[in-house]
Structures are given as structure tokens and as C-alpha cells.
Amino acid sequence: MKTLEMQRAHAVQAWNGLQNSARPVIYVGAGSCGLAAGAAEVIEAVEAYLAKKRIGADVLKVGCIGPCYLEPLVDVQMPGNPRISYSNVTAEVVRELFDSFFEKGEVFRRHLVGHFSENGFKGAPKFFEHPMLQRQVRIVLRNCGIIDPENVNHYLARDGYKGLEKCLWMPWSDVLEIVKNSGLRGRGGAGFPTWRKWLVCRETKSDTRYLICNADEGDPGAFMNRSLIEGDPHAVLEGMLIAAYTIGASKGFVYIRAEYPLAIQRLKSAIAQLRELGLLGRGILGSEFDFDISIKEGAGAFVCGEETALIASIEGKRGMPRTRPPFPAVAGLWGKPTIINNVETLGTLPNIIRNGAAWYSQYGTETSKGTKTFSLVGKLRRTGLIEVPLGMTVRSVVYDIGGGSVKGFKAVQTGGPSGGCLGEEFLDTPIDYEALGAAGSIMGSGGLIVLDRNTCIVDTAKYFLNFTQAESCGKCVPCRVGTRHLVNILERISQGKGEVSDLARLERLALAIKGGALCGLGQTAPNPVLTSLKYFRGEFLSHISDKRCPAAVCRDLVHYRIIKDKCTGCQRCVKICPTGAITGPRSEPHNLDMSMCIKCRSCYEICRFDAIAGDAIVIEPGA
Amino acid sequence: MPFDPFAEIVRGFEGEPAELIPILQRVQAIYGYLSPESVGRISRWLRISENEIFGVATFFAQFRFSQPGEHVIKVCLGTACHVKGGEQILDVLKRRLDIQPGESTADGRYQLERVACLGCCALAPVLAIDEKVYADTSVLRVHQMLEERENREDA
């Protein structure tokens, strides 16, 4: 249809105009992570500065570009200069930064991360050559942090909706063939070949079929899907249109967790833009394809990320899973054939359709094709959202991209509550579905949580089991009762009350739950215990036999101590201690009465950050 | 006809049982919780028993059945926040506010909640007060935040 072409021509013009703008352009990373780091205050400072000095400039809010630890990120693009990115910007930094550009006419040097020009730029490195970004391949994240996610023209100008246009001229079976040849597997966790379940759905006779975008992102500690929706909502929506066209669905839902208000708002405005462009509704772009999308907000239940529970919840019921088969592709929402795909799976599709199957499958390994996003978090120097070709080693991700742990690497946890902890011996393991599975963990949705020597493996296993226990829907006994027992045993061990025979008990119980549970939640819940026991048995034994938590985390197995020679007697800890456990006159080393200490960490932190000595209080293993 | 707030709330819905959860979400967004009266009205409107509505509502962590405090403090206990000390941040808040998660202070000022993940894991540990999310918090920051708030109220 004419109008999209015209709109795109206009969009390209506007986008190019922005790149070569005669006015300064300021880009502020204002995703959830940027905002948490203080982007709102930065935007205020930017606008106040521009208003006060009467400078005409455009201020754009962009999504998360990945290195969250550098947030708030502000990019400055002066006429004739490339866009240059600055990190950890505060209101004060804004003043200095702008004074430099606007008053002195000089490129600001401090806080500088890099520039975005394809060519070189004197005195500044390329943004994408930053150590955190250099080894990444950004396909699904290509627009995140670059474009204004609320401006559909930015998406259109960067080849947006070209994938859909291409599809509408092909029979559905050809689209399916491309997806098949690309090797794309589901990014929601299980890694099931996308084309295969699509085919089942398409071949099931029915007057109605549904498509659901799974944006529940239940893995606590993972935020890839949030970032993608916030930073580039149209990529996900275009993916939904492509999927719906291929499977023959006329109605789609985005099931998104209520904890993501900004992502929900971005989706809503993007959907409204689509309606205006004639990309939703009847006869899309003059074809015979009808499709519409509604948003369903999740109500806070991890199990609702599981597809049959998710369907129950959309139907207005308690989010309980049911046994499969029948699979949703055959009988899903309201009994109709339904495809559920993860946000990232869908967001990848437009790229595959535009650039072809061979292009996509050049990345990755024999069986795990393409790229995958990960939320790289925990105890390491550089944290954030990354996208890498599948098959990259754990070492490259943790050290080259993440910069390693300050306190020494201990393990990486993959797969969230369904996965496991892999220690140093797995640093050279490639990150792909098969290798992680063989190691006893899973790929999962993309959470990579790095643990250092100050993280306790027993505590981490207990944390996950507490989580799955609380989230168990209660329908089947192995999961409901079994996980409770696992938690109790782990609790005992972390209190120093465990017995060596508990380890065998844990293993036996874990295997029974794995074999007996109804849905994926219960079947995978014991994984964190099993891998930890397998690879970190010694740490369990320390807790049991020596009543010692080597990482000094388990509260019943640590003590706090004031190093008399270091304490200057500044009384900061005396004031903050909520129980009066610390006493002592000013300028004399203080006393800590362990019988009153509740191990709340307040004294430890205040000594390190606010007191004169800085390191007079230590937390040590041993009760 | 007298103004009926419930009619406003269900405007745009069709009265289908499948709309139960979105309706509950809207009621809670407006009143802050699900009161027995609201549940009664929903039950009659959707022709679903109150029992069934409570059955669904109690399944999901989002729904509350009592009036929340004026300011909701949500402490993230997702994995990234846990390994960075989220538990101890919650402890300090429990002690200082003298309440457990899910409760509100006697003066109705604060409500304490634990949440599974706020999606800012790279900046852990994280907490939110109402809509504002705070990154890189610590036990110390929490002490300071509460003191600043108390001082502001006294002023």
C-alpha cells in the first residue's frame, strides 16, 4: 500500500536529518535501569541548562544500550560531530559537560565512553569498541539505545516493517521455510525449534488461531525482555505480525508482567501507532491478513510463564498448569490452536526475514544458531544486557565482556530457578543449549548471574528453592511438598545443623521431584540443588562438618569483629547499631557484644563508607 | 441516575468471565486493594461466585485485601539483588518500620513489600518507593533514606 512507503520515505528523511542535525541533539538512556540510576534527574538538569542558556537542542529519551553499570548514559551530538556517549552522568556532570561543549566549544574528556561514528573521530574511541561491547553481535538489540522507542519513524527508517512487507508477498509456507533454515530456537527457555511448533499449529484445522507473546519474564534476575520492549517495542510487534501471518492467527496477546510499567506503556503507544499506520486490523497493507493485538498484564505468579498456566490466566482463571498433550499448538487458548513465543524469539524474526536464513545461521554453533541476549549481573565489574553469538565460552562472557569479579570468580548461575551453578572448570564451556544441558544446567531465558568468592553456594541453592517453593502452584504433591522438604534441609545446613546424610537425602528427594512433578516448574526446581551438590560438595560439607560458611554469608555461621588496632573510635557504628551491641567512648577502640548482634551489616557498611578507619569491622566465617 | 463509581470502573469491559483479572487489576489500581464490597459488585456483574473470585485473586501475588500504607516500599529479592545483600536491606526496613512484608505501619505511612525482580538487576540491590526505583542501594543507604524522609516530615 502506498501509505507505508510514503511514511517510510518521510521517516528516512527525518532520521537522516537527525543524524546530520544543525541543532545539538542530546540522547539520554531512559530505560528502567537508566531511570533507577537517576536519568530523570539528569533529564531535568539537561532541560534546565538548555532553557537557562537559551540553547535550541533536541532531547531524546532512548532505551537501554546494554552497559547498565555505566548508567545514566548521556550522548551529545553537536552539529558536525558524531554522537558521543558519556557515562555515570549526574546533574553536576551535566553542567560541566555542557559548559565544555556549549561555552568552550570543546569535546568533554571526562566520563567519555565513545562515539558512534562509522569512521574515526579524533581523540575518542568508538563506542562499540568498549570492552563490554566489542565482542557482542547485536541483532535483536540493534536499535536498543540508538532510537527513540516512542517514535515509529525511527524504527521505520531503520528497515522497520520491511520483514513484514516481504512476508505478505510470500505464501506462509515459504516464511516457515526461512525460519526453519535459520535454525531459530525458542528463546524462552526450552529452546524448541520455532518452526516445528508453528507447523503443528498451522496444520491443525480451526476457524481461529491465537498468538501469544510471552513477556512474563519470571526468572528473577533477568531483564532481557524488559529491555527489548522498552528499547524497541516495534521489533517485537513486527515479529508478532510475522508469526501470526505464518501460523494463520487473527488475534494476538502480549502477556506482560505488571512489574514492568514502562514496557507496558511503550507497547501501548506502539500498538496505537500500528493501528494508525494500518499495520493492525483488517486487510493489513492491502493483503488478506487480519490481525489485532491486546495486552494482558500478568498478576505476579512465576508459574504463569509456563504456557498452559499462562493460558489459564488469560482465560481469567487461577494460573494452574495442566498436563500436556494436548499441546497449546493443537488446543490452547479457549481450546483453539495457540502459539506462545518469547519476546526475544519474536523480536529476532524481522531480522531473519529481512536478511535471510543463511545470514542468521552464520552465527552460533551447529545446533544452536544465531545470537542470544543475556542479563549479565551479579558480582562482576561490568554488568548489563549483552547479545552474543551462541557458542561463546563462559570465560569470554565473564572476563572479556564482564571484566571478571573483583573478589575472584566462583561460579556462574545460568537458567534461573531451573538452572544451576557452574564453577571454574566450566569456564571454557561454550554457551549453547547442548553444552549447558550436558553440564547439568540449562540455557534458560538468559539470566547469567556471576557469583564470587563472597557468595555462598548453599545460600544460593536455598534462595532458589525458597523461590520455587513459594511459587509452586500447589497442584501436584512432588512440587508442593517436595520443595518444602528441600528448603527445610537446606535451611538446616545453612544454620550449621545439617548432617552428612542430608546430602544423600537432598539428592534422593531432588530426583523424585524431577521425575514426578506435573509441569516445568517442579521438574526443574531441583536443578540448583543438584548442580551445587555435584560441583560444590565441599562447601556443603564445610557447613555441615566444620559449622563454617567459607564465604561468610550464612548468618548463623559468621561473626562480626572489630579490629582494635584499626578502630579510631569515631562512634559511627555505635550510633547506627540498632541493638546497642557496639559500645565505647569516643577515640577509643569500640567493643562489640556478639550476644546482642543481629548481623544486620549496618556497622560493617558504615565503617567502610563513612567512618574514619574504613576497615575496622570484619565479617568472618565461624559462629 | 446517581453517579456510580463501579460503572466507571467496568466501562469498556463486556462482562465476560475472562475479564475477571483485568477488572480486579483496575479496581486495585483505583482503590489500592480489593475490598469485600468491590468483590461483591464484581461477583454480581460477572455472575461469578465471590468464592471463585477470591480463589483467583489469592492465587496471584499482585492482589491485596486490605488498605495499603500511603507509600509502598518494595524491596527486590530477585537473584541479583539477593546475592548483593537484598535480604539484609529488607531486614533493616522490617526493624526500622517495625512491620513484616505485606503489612503497613501503624500510622499508615508505609507499606512494606518484597518483590521477585524489578528488572534492574544490573544495578542490584534495588528497591522502589512508590513508582521510583533506587539502584545500588545498601543497608547504609536505607538508613539514610529513612532519616531523610523523617527529617523532611519534621521540617
Ligand SMILES: Cc1cc2nc3c(=O)[nH]c(=O)nc-3n(C[C@H](O)[C@H](O)[C@H](O)COP(=O)(O)O)c2cc1C
Ligand atoms: C515455570 C515456568 C516459567 C516460565 N517462564 C517463562 C517466561 O517468563 N518467559 C518465557 O518466554 N517463557 C517462559 N517459560 C517457557 C514457556 O512455557 C514457553 O516454553 C515459551 O514461552 C515458549 O516460547 P519460545 O518457544 O519462543 O521460547 C516458562 C516455563 C516454565 C515451566
Ligand code: FES
Ligand atoms: S534481581 Fe533485583 S532487580 Fe532483578
